[in-house]
Amino acid sequence: MSSTVLEVHNLRIEIPVAAGLLQPVRGISFGVDKGETLCIVGESGCGKSLTSLALMGLLPKAAVRSADRLEFRGRDLRGLGERQMSDIRGASMSMIFQEPMTSLNPAYTIGNQLEEAYLRHHRGKRAEARDRAIYLLEKVGISAAASRLKQYPHQLSGGLRQRVMIAMALMCGPELIIADEPTTALDVTIQAQILHLLADLQREFEMGMILITHDLGIVARVADKVAVMYAGKIVEEGPCERVFENPMHPYTQGLLRCIPVPGKTRRGEHLGSIPGLVPNLVGDIRGCMFRNRCPHAVDACLELGDTAVSLDGGHAYTCVRDVETIRASSSEPQPA
Amino acid sequence: MLAYTLKRSLVALMILIVVSALTFSLSHLATDPALTIAGENANQEDIEAIRKMYGFDRPVHVQYISWATRALAGDFGVSYHYREPVSDMIAGRIGTTMTLGCSAILFALIISIPLGTVAAIRPNSFIDRVALFFAVIGQALPTFWFALMMIIVLGVWWRWLPISGNTSWQHFVMPTIALGYYATPALMRLTRAGMIEVLASDYIRTARAKGLRPWKVLFKHALRNAIIPVVSLAAVWFGFMLGGSIVIETIFNLKGIGWLSYDALLRSDLPVVQAIVLIFASFYVVLTLVADLLNAYLDPRISVR
Ligand SMILES: Nc1ncnc2c1ncn2[C@@H]1O[C@H](COP(=O)(O)OP(=O)(O)OP(=O)(O)O)[C@@H](O)[C@H]1O
Ligand SMILES: [Mg+2]
Numbered sequence: 001m002s003s004t005v006l007e008v009h010n011l012r013i014e015i016p017v018a019a020g021l022l023q024p025v026r027g028i029s030f031g032v033d034k035g036e037t038l039c040i041v042g043e044s045g046c047g048k049s050l051t052s053l054a055l056m057g058l059l060p061k062a063a064v065r066s067a068d069r070l071e072f073r074g075r076d077l078r079g080l081g082e083r084q085m086s087d088i089r090g091a092s093m094s095m096i097f098q099e100p101m102t103s104l105n106p107a108y109t110i111g112n113q114l115e116e117a118y119l120r121h122h123r124g125k126r127a128e129a130r131d132r133a134i135y136l137l138e139k140v141g142i143s144a145a146a147s148r149l150k151q152y153p154h155q156l157s158g159g160l161r162q163r164v165m166i167a168m169a170l171m172c173g174p175e176l177i178i179a180d181e182p183t184t185a186l187d188v189t190i191q192a193q194i195l196h197l198l199a200d201l202q203r204e205f206e207m208g209m210i211l212i213t214h215d216l217g218i219v220a221r222v223a224d225k226v227a228v229m230y231a232g233k234i235v236e237e238g239p240c241e242r243v244f245e246n247p248m249h250p251y252t253q254g255l256l257r258c259i260p261v262p263g264k265t266r267r268g269e270h271l272g273s274i275p276g277l278v279p280n281l282v283g284d285i286r287g288c289m290f291r292n293r294c295p296h297a298v299d300a301c302l303e304l305g306d307t308a309v310s311l312d313g314g315h316a317y318t319c320v321r322d323v324e325t326i327r328a329s330s331s332e333p334q335p336a
Numbered sequence: 337m338l339a340y341t342l343k344r345s346l347v348a349l350m351i352l353i354v355v356s357a358l359t360f361s362l363s364h365l366a367t368d369p370a371l372t373i374a375g376e377n378a379n380q381e382d383i384e385a386i387r388k389m390y391g392f393d394r395p396v397h398v399q400y401i402s403w404a405t406r407a408l409a410g411d412f413g414v415s416y417h418y419r420e421p422v423s424d425m426i427a428g429r430i431g432t433t434m435t436l437g438c439s440a441i442l443f444a445l446i447i448s449i450p451l452g453t454v455a456a457i458r459p460n461s462f463i464d465r466v467a468l469f470f471a472v473i474g475q476a477l478p479t480f481w482f483a484l485m486m487i488i489v490l491g492v493w494w495r496w497l498p499i500s501g502n503t504s505w506q507h508f509v510m511p512t513i514a515l516g517y518y519a520t521p522a523l524m525r526l527t528r529a530g531m532i533e534v535l536a537s538d539y540i541r542t543a544r545a546k547g548l549r550p551w552k553v554l555f556k557h558a559l560r561n562a563i564i565p566v567v568s569l570a571a572v573w574f575g576f577m578l579g580g581s582i583v584i585e586t587i588f589n590l591k592g593i594g595w596l597s598y599d600a601l602l603r604s605d606l607p608v609v610q611a612i613v614l615i616f617a618s619f620y621v622v623l624t625l626v627a628d629l630l631n632a633y634l635d636p637r638i639s640v641r
Contacts, residue, residue, distance in 0.1 A: 058544055082550075090547035097545075102538040106637055107560050117546040152636045168546070 005176050005208035006032040006055070009069035013050050013232075015062050020282040024050050026232035027306060030225075032176060032208040037199070039219040039240070040212045041255065042229030045278055048212045049098070051229075052178045055210075056095050057085035073175060091121040094169035096179040096198075100162035100186070104153035110164055111149025117171040129171075136167035140197060159190040166198065176208045184214070191215070195222065216255060220244055225314075228252045231278050231289040238315030248309070248317040248326050250294045288320070296321060296329070340632055340639035348625040355617040356407070359610055360400045372604045373416050403610075412611035417603045422611045425596065430615075432502050432592035436511055436581055441574045443516030444523055449566065452527025453559065459532060467528075471521035479580065483514040483587045500589035511588045515580060519573040526569055530562035537561075564634050571627035575620045 013025035025047040032038050040048050054065045057077070070077045072093060077085070089095075097103045104113060114136070115129035122128070130149070137145035140163040153161060162182060169177055179198055183191035195215070199222040202209045213219060219226060223240040228251065236249040247253045254274040276293030279285060287302035288294070294301070300320045308316040311323065319326075370387040371378075378386075387393050391402070406413070412422035455464040490510060491499035498507050534540065535558055543557045582594035589595075593612060600608035632639040 056545060058541060086544075086547040086549065088547070089545055095545045097538060097542065099538050103542045105539040105543070105557050105561070107635055108557075116548070120547050120549075154637045165542070168542075 003034045004031055004071075005034050005036075005073060006210075007069055007071040008055070009067060011051065011054060011065070011067040011070065013047070013054055013059065014064045014066075015060070017282065022282050023284075024232050024281050025054070026281075028227075028229070028232070028234045030227050030234065030237065032210060034175070034208055035203070035206040036224045037202060037209045037211055037222055038225045038227060039223035040210060040227045040229055041214065041216060041219060043278060044214075046229045047232045047281075048229060049180050052095060052180050052210065052212060055178060056089055056093065057082070058089075058095075087121075090117055090169075090174075091172045092174050093176045094172070094174040094178070096162075096165050096169050096177065096182045098181045098184050100158050100165055100182075103165055104161055106153055108152075109149060110151050110153065110156070114149070114164070114168055114171060117168050121172045132171060133167070136170050137164070139170070139201065140164075140167045141193075142167075158186050159194065162186060162190075162194055163197070166194075166201070170201065170205065173205065174207060176210070177202065178210045178212075180212045181214065182211075192218070198222075216258070228255065231285075232281060233289060233318070235290065235319070236315075236317040238311070239313055242311075242313055242315045246311075246315070246327075247330075248311070248315075248323070249290075249319050250296055251290050252317070253330065288318075337632060337639050341629060344625055344628050348621050351621050352618055355621065356404055356614055357400060359613045359617065360403055361396065364396060364399070369416075369606050372606065407611070407614060412614075413607035415600075415605050415608050417600075417605045417608075422607045425608065426593065426611060426615065429592050429596050432590050433578060433581055433585070433594060435508060436515065436584065436590065436592060437574060437578045439508055439512040440516035440577050441519065441570060443512050444519040444573065445566075445570060447516070448520045448524035449527050449559075449563070452524040453531050453554070453562075455524070455528045456531030456535060456562075457554070464528075467524060471524055474517050474521040479514055479518050480583055480587060482517065483510070483584060486510045486514060487587070502590045502592075507588070507590070511581075511584045511590060514587075515577050515584050518580070519570075519577065523566060523569060523573065526566050527562060530565055531558060534558045534562045560634060564631055567630050567634065568627050571623045574623055575616075578616060578619065 008031065009029045010027045011025060011029070012023065012027050015022040015024065024045075028047075028051065030038060030040075040051070042048055050059065050063065053059045054063075055070075055072075055077075057080070059065055067078060072088065077088075080088075104110070111130065111133060114133035115126060118124065118129035118132050119126070133149060134145045137148055142148055142160060142163055148156075153164075156164065162185075166182075177198075182198065183194050186194065195211075195213075195218045198209070198211070201207075211219075211222065220240065225237065226240050226243045227234045227237040228243070228249065229235070230251050236243060236247065236252045243252065244256065247256050251274070258274075274293055279289055279292065288297075288304040291297040291301040298320065304318065304320050306318070308318045309323070310316045321329075370383050370390065370392050373390070374383045374386050391399060403413075410423050412426070414420065415422055415425060418425065451463075451467045451470075455461075455467045458464060487499045487510065490496045497509050498504070499510070501507050540553060540557055543553045548557075578593075581590075581592060582598055584590070585592045585594035586598060593615075597609065597612045599605075600612065
């Protein structure tokens with residue numbers, strides 16, 4: 001039996017700004033089971049980071065979060081105060097950030113910052129925290145772990161720092177780990193290493209994981225489920241292989257066309273990119289958010305509601321086109 | 337850190353040598369000491385005799401070296417006016433000035449760091465506004481005027497505090513406030529600005545993501561980084577305060593170094609002036625060194641730069 005770790009229904013985030021009410025997240029729903037990896041993909045600015053901060057209770061002060069359901073291990077997070085949320089953060093729900101270079105405090109040693117994460121949630125002794133830190137540093141592939149504890153962040157490379165951040169997130173054995181583009185700031189060669197490491201650790205410790213990334217190649221390899229986000233909404237979701245094999249939403253199709261496939265994509269061939277701009281997220285927007293960039297847009301797109309079209313196996317998408325039309329059009333050669 | 341300490345100390349030593357040479361040559365260029373000692377009615381022979389007696393006829397660098405070596409041993413010569421060893425005169429008064437300087441900078445830090453921090457946590461809040469208000473006032477008021485107002489209100493009208501002398505700690509209360517208040521605005525604003533910047537940084541988010549309590553995030557992770565520029569500025573202000581104590585010591589009749597230097601300048605008492613300038617300059621150099629080392633301790637990145 002798979003037990004649900006996180007259950008989110010109709011999550012919304014609103015930020016009052018000078019131009020009006022910014023709605024960067026507009027009613028999204030998803031769930032994560034124990035030992036499952038959910039990948040959230042989508043263009044820059046579609047609300048992925050805000051979504052993860054909302055789960056952690058770390059949204060900026062101005063942002064207002066609301067949801068019909070927000071349950072973590074069966075516990076409703078909606079009414080929890082800062083104190084109760086801080087008991088959960090770092091203990092059973094951890095987060096890894098996008099910026100390893102600046103996410104560690106320059107004034108304290110790695111050891112100090114790792115141990116602190118453990119000591120916050122355990123009455124344990126310092127020695128216990130130290131052992132745990134060394135164990136995890138070795139786990140994340142850092143050699144000479146014991147001597148690293150005395151080092152300061154500026155003495156480590158970006159890749160090492162992100163490994164330290166991963167170890168820090170694991171200090172208390174969380175059940176859910178949220179990784180927000182953990183490799184964007186790193187060298188390409190190191191990106192794959194870090195993502196594989198995360199995937200391995202997630203499997204070993206049977207954690208639920210939300211992995212936010214731009215890299216669809218990685219998604220294909222590590223995700224159990226995929227949620228495709230566009231302008232604050234999830235436009236398509238489902239088991240990884242179904243979404244990759246049968247992308248239904250024009251945006252997903254566009255994204256998938258952006259990855260080069262060895263053998264299929266010829267050298268020098270023009271890779272598909274999605275023309276156009278993301279709509280302004282201030283105020284209400286009627287109908288489909290993608291219609292101004294969609295190659296298949298019709299008048300009916302203006303009337304599109306929030307209900308998704310469900311296919312079997314948990315695959316769902318939000319588009320006015322029905323399954324047959326989509327299947328028929330995607331077997332035709334794609335417009336360049 | 338050890339290499340850094342040695343390097344900084346060496347630089348400080350070099351600065352000290354330059355400063356002492358400057359002190360010596362400036363005072364020798366400014367006046368003819370033999371004339372000053374001899375007085376207005378002396379004839380040419382007396383002046384020549386005095387010049388010989390005090391060794392002013394020797395080459396300047398020889399005079400400097402003999403002055404500097406004696407100064408190193410704590411011998412600054414004899415006051416032209418009081419005929420007392422300068423070192424005794426300074427020793428008797430430096431305690432007052434140091435007490436005043438230290439309590440003033442402590443007063444300034446104790447006011448400005450908490451106030452700057454609170455203002456940074458809630459920018460544009462009521463407390464922030466109040467803090468800003470006092471900062472603006474503090475910077476606008478001349479020290480001497482503020483000191484006089486305190487004397488009138490606290491000393492004369494209400495008779496809470498003694499207004500002159502240095503025989504008890506109460507005598508230091510008003511001078512401390514008058515001198516320290518002046519440094520508060522700059523220190524407070526720097527704390528506030530640093531704190532606002534640090535609180536928005538990624539490592540503060542990390543600290544919160546670990547579930548750390550707000551006070552721990554604030555004091556352990558934020559303040560330590562925000563305080564780094566404040567340390568340097570406080571060192572500079574401490575130096576200013578020792579200089580500024582001339583005014584305060586005169587107003588409150590605290591017979592410290594400030595008062596002594598005022599007196600010595602009026603009388604062209606060269607050995608005293610030289611000694612005071614040298615001592616203050618050395619103190620300033622040491623202060624900067626201490627601030628640098630403290631910063632290197634607070635921010636481990638500094639010592640590798
Ligand atoms: N504190 C804030 N105040 C106002 N607007 C904000 C704030 N934080 C984020 N936004 C806006 O909300 C939208 C979503 O931001 P978010 O950081 O979640 O995007 P993202 O999907 O993580 O993008 P990226 O891939 O670049 O990290 C963006 O348009 C952003 O400008
Ligand atoms: Mg982001």
